[in-house]
Amino acid sequence: MNISVLGCGRWGTFIAWYLNKAGHQVLLWGRETSKNYKELAETRKNDYLALPEGIELTNSLEMAIEYSEVHIISISAQQLRSFAWQLNQHNIKGKTFILCMKGLEAESGKRLSQVVSEEAAGANVAVWVGPGHVQDFVKGIPNCMVIGSENVDITKEIVQKFSSDLIRFYYGQDMIGNEIGAATKNVMGIAAGMLDGLGYTSLKGSLMARGTREISRLVRAMGGNDITIYGLSHLGDYEATLFSPHSHNRKFGQSFVEGERFGKLAEGVATVEALMVLSKQYNVEMPISGALYQILFENAEAKETLEQLFLRPIKFEF
Ligand SMILES: NC(=O)C1=CN([C@@H]2O[C@H](COP(=O)(O)OP(=O)(O)OC[C@H]3O[C@@H](n4cnc5c(N)ncnc54)[C@H](O)[C@@H]3O)[C@@H](O)[C@H]2O)C=CC1
Numbered sequence: 071m072n073i074s075v076l077g078c079g080r081w082g083t084f085i086a087w088y089l090n091k092a093g094h095q096v097l098l099w100g101r102e103t104s105k106n107y108k109e110l111a112e113t114r115k116n117d118y119l120a121l122p123e124g125i126e127l128t129n130s131l132e133m134a135i136e137y138s139e140v141h142i143i144s145i146s147a148q149q150l151r152s153f154a155w156q157l158n159q160h161n162i163k164g165k166t167f168i169l170c171m172k173g174l175e176a177e178s179g180k181r182l183s184q185v186v187s188e189e190a191a192g193a194n195v196a197v198w199v200g201p202g203h204v205q206d207f208v209k210g211i212p213n214c215m216v217i218g219s220e221n222v223d224i225t226k227e228i229v230q231k232f233s234s235d236l237i238r239f240y241y242g243q244d245m246i247g248n249e250i251g252a253a254t255k256n257v258m259g260i261a262a263g264m265l266d267g268l269g270y271t272s273l274k275g276s277l278m279a280r281g282t283r284e285i286s287r288l289v290r291a292m293g294g295n296d297i298t299i300y301g302l303s304h305l306g307d308y309e310a311t312l313f314s315p316h317s318h319n320r321k322f323g324q325s326f327v328e329g330e331r332f333g334k335l336a337e338g339v340a341t342v343e344a345l346m347v348l349s350k351q352y353n354v355e356m357p358i359s360g361a362l363y364q365i366l367f368e369n370a371e372a373k374e375t376l377e378q379l380f381l382r383p384i385k386f387e388f
């Protein structure tokens with residue numbers, strides 16, 4: 071089938087590569103002014119892969135929208151609302167937009183599918199999340215991921231068309247759980263990087279146990295299924311984020327405590343802000359996310375703030 075991939079950064083370019091390999095006709099769109107687009111247009115390569123011949127490149131959004139009924143979006147989460155507004159200036163009624171992104175709107179705490187539905191009513195929205203790094207996939211190392219939407223027929227159709235021996239997809243059953251899970255694994259990734267930077271790597275097991283607990287409480291309060299947090303979108307993505315040398319969020323956390331600047335996109339930073347909104351809105355205690363907010367946004371000292379988590383009153387584990 072024809073598929074347009076909107077966004078040609080690290081992940082969008084991989085998605086285009088993957089879908090071409092899975093036998094689809096792929097058009098990859100990027101903004102004319104974007105550094106990533108210019109590099110691909112000139113060399114057909116980036117730091118991670120070379121684009122196969124079959125993938126076409128365009129900087130015309132109109133052409134990308136007309137090209138197919140199924141579109142992938144992979145840009146930074148905080149840009150999604152304005153981008154969805156832009157999409158809505160075209161004829162997108164009945165088209166499907168699959169969000170390959172992991173974030174929440176910082177100011178409102180809204181999920182990305184909600185943001186698109188608000189700005190581009192009439193389009194179908196799905197999400198594709200779960201563990202995976204370009205560096206592993208291009209070496210042929212397979213992984214499992216999850217695709218979900220509010221319409222099970224759409225979910226099944228996408229999964230069937232996108233599956234290959236490189237990615238085993240599961241049908242997502244819980245949009246709240248999968249979107250919150252995918253966004254918040256980045257927050258735990260930043261915390262893991264801070265632990266690495268502070269010489270506390272051995273605490274990452276505890277972070278996994280208490281992080282999943284904190285996020286599952288939130289998901290339940292929001293009306294999702296708390297078990298989803300123990301699935302591919304969240305716990306299943308911990309290896310790729312809390313432990314992987316490739317993770318931008320983990321590297322951001324480590325660089326932060328080491329006093330260095332990490333220049334690439336770490337979605338978890340804005341997600342921490344969104345979690346403070348949701349924690350208040352749903353009256354859910356979120357100690358790990360709260361500690362990260364203090365460190366990232368209120369200049370709290372990282373080591374001391376993380377150590378404070380140990381001084382909280384003793385409680386039952388579950
Ligand atoms: N396993 C997975 O599912 C993975 C998911 N991701 C997710 O993919 C998303 C993108 O991440 P990366 O590719 O690493 O980021 P990136 O920074 O490499 O690429 C983002 C792209 O979005 C473009 N962009 C930004 N604002 C835009 C706008 N307003 N309109 C159009 N294009 C715009 C930029 O020019 C850039 O090319 C993130 O949400 C990230 O969490 C990333 C890696 C793996």
Ligand SMILES: O=C(CO)COP(=O)(O)O
Binds near residue numbers: 259318
């Ligand atoms: O989502 C990812 C792995 O599944 C990528 O994570 P980072 O953005 O932290 O690199």
